[in-house]
Amino acid sequence: MAKIIPKIFRINTGSCNGCDVEFVATAFVDKFHITSLNVELVDDVKDANLLVITGPLTARSESFLKNALTKLRKPFVVVGVGTCSVSCGIFRDSYAINGPIDKFVAVDVNVAGCPPRPESIAEGIAKGIKVLEQKLNGEVIPKKIDTIFSDFSAPASFRGRMDLNADMCTGCRTCETVCPSTAIKISEDANGFIHKIWHNSCCYCGNCAYFCPTGAIFSTNSFDTVKLQNEKYSDVNVSHIFYDECTCCGEKYMPPSRGLLSKSYIKEDRNKLNAAICSKCRKEENFKRMYG
Ligand code: SF4
Ligand code: SF4
Ligand code: SF4
Incomplete structure (x- = not known):
């Protein structure tokens, strides 16, 4: 060698x-x-x-x-x-x-x-x-090389790679709008939203987490940022946020964030009801509840 x-x-x-x-x-x-x-x-x-x-x-x-x-x-x-x-x-x-x-x-x-x-x-x-x-040595370049320095760690408060809790996300696109690096892309298909965080574009500014109304997107203390060139376009966090079917009218709709709903409606039974119906039916239900 x-x-x-x-x-x-x-x-x-x-x-x-x-x-x-x-x-x-x-x-x-x-x-x-x-x-x-x-x-x-x-x-x-x-x-x-x-x-x-x-x-x-x-x-x-x-x-x-x-x-x-x-x-x-x-x-x-x-x-x-x-x-x-x-x-x-x-x-x-x-x-x-x-x-x-x-x-x-x-x-x-x-x-x-x-x-x-x-x-x-x-x-x-x-x-x-x-x-x-x-x-x-004229050898084939490997597709991946294992971590070499495994003794490094970051403090708990370190702002590292971003992650998403899809259960909390409503697909509102605020994070996509405020991201200065266009690292977040949200698209829609027949089943719901697809939320992508491109780690090779993120500058770890934390804007998305700061402005996210539900706390769905957050920073971790991971700084696993070293990738071989062939991994460059696969270092993406992909999450699906699926539509629900309204229990009232049967239409597909984006369910509200459970976390946000519990802040808006203190009573548990109202949370359950509002989480299971679309926004149109929810408005009608709330109108009936308030004005009879
Ligand atoms: S931390 Fe900043 S750059 Fe990274 S995804 Fe969030 S808003 Fe975009
Ligand atoms: S710190 Fe490095 S990656 Fe960030 S803006 Fe400056 S040159 Fe670019
Ligand atoms: S992560 Fe937050 S800001 Fe981004 S789409 Fe989901 S709920 Fe909206």
């Missing part, structure tokens, strides 16, 4: 510098294990075989990236650091953006996060080194 000496060159393709600051922390703080990987940071791209890219790739930086790619030692691997590099993140719709970077370069490892935690950056580089070893 060929001996591997990973030499890292970092290029900023229009980052806000948040990811770069985290990269520096990763490089200089021992507890993130980067030293155990025996890597070397180089300041000349010609010496590098592991390219770390931060930023969404602005129009202005495109030629710098293309130029760097011609000079790297071969074989090399590319690790995209930060949600911007993966999907352009909050800059996605900007006129100044030509990215994401995988339009121009074969990315090997994506490290999502805005910015990613240093632990994730270290994990991304460790996985990049594994891919580099495979390339050097």
Whole structure:
């Protein structure tokens, strides 16, 4: 097996510098294990075989990236650091953006996060080194690489990957509207709503959780954000919110959130009744109850 000496060159393709600051922390703080990987940071791209890219790739930086790619030692691997590099993140719709970077370069490892935690950056580089070893030895690149640094954890209050409690969701689309990264997509079919959270676009701002009227969407303290390129488009949380059939008129309807209903109607029997009928029948029922 060929001996591997990973030499890292970092290029900023229009980052806000948040990811770069985290990269520096990763490089200089021992507890993130980067030293155990025996890597070397180089300041000349010609010496590098592991390219770390931060930023969404602005129009202005495109030629710098293309130029760097011609000079790297071969074989090399590319690790995209930060949600911007993966999907352009909050800059996605900007006129100044030509990215994401995988339009121009074969990315090997994506490290999502805005910015990613240093632990994730270290994990991304460790996985990049594994891919580099495979390339050097002419082996097939694996579809998945197991977690390398399993001793990392985040505090309970950490705002990490978002999750959804589909029982609480009413498909109101507030989260989709307030998401600055267009990471949430809600569609509708004959059976109800399909709620998707694209983890490679999320910037962990927490807006969706803050504005969700029912508390259905929430952040977890998971920062499992490092994915090989082939996993990029499958890192999606998909939830189905199914229609109910109105017990009164038989029409299909979106049931109200049980959590929200219990706040609106204190009596349990009213909760049950209102949860089982459509909004039209509910209005009629409430009207009859109030005015006879
Ligand atoms: S991912 Fe976030 S922190 Fe990193 S460059 Fe983009 S906006 Fe800045
Ligand atoms: S935390 Fe929510 S609102 Fe913010 S980017 Fe992620 S999905 Fe969108
Ligand atoms: S998660 Fe909350 S804000 Fe988003 S559609 Fe469901 S209820 Fe509405």
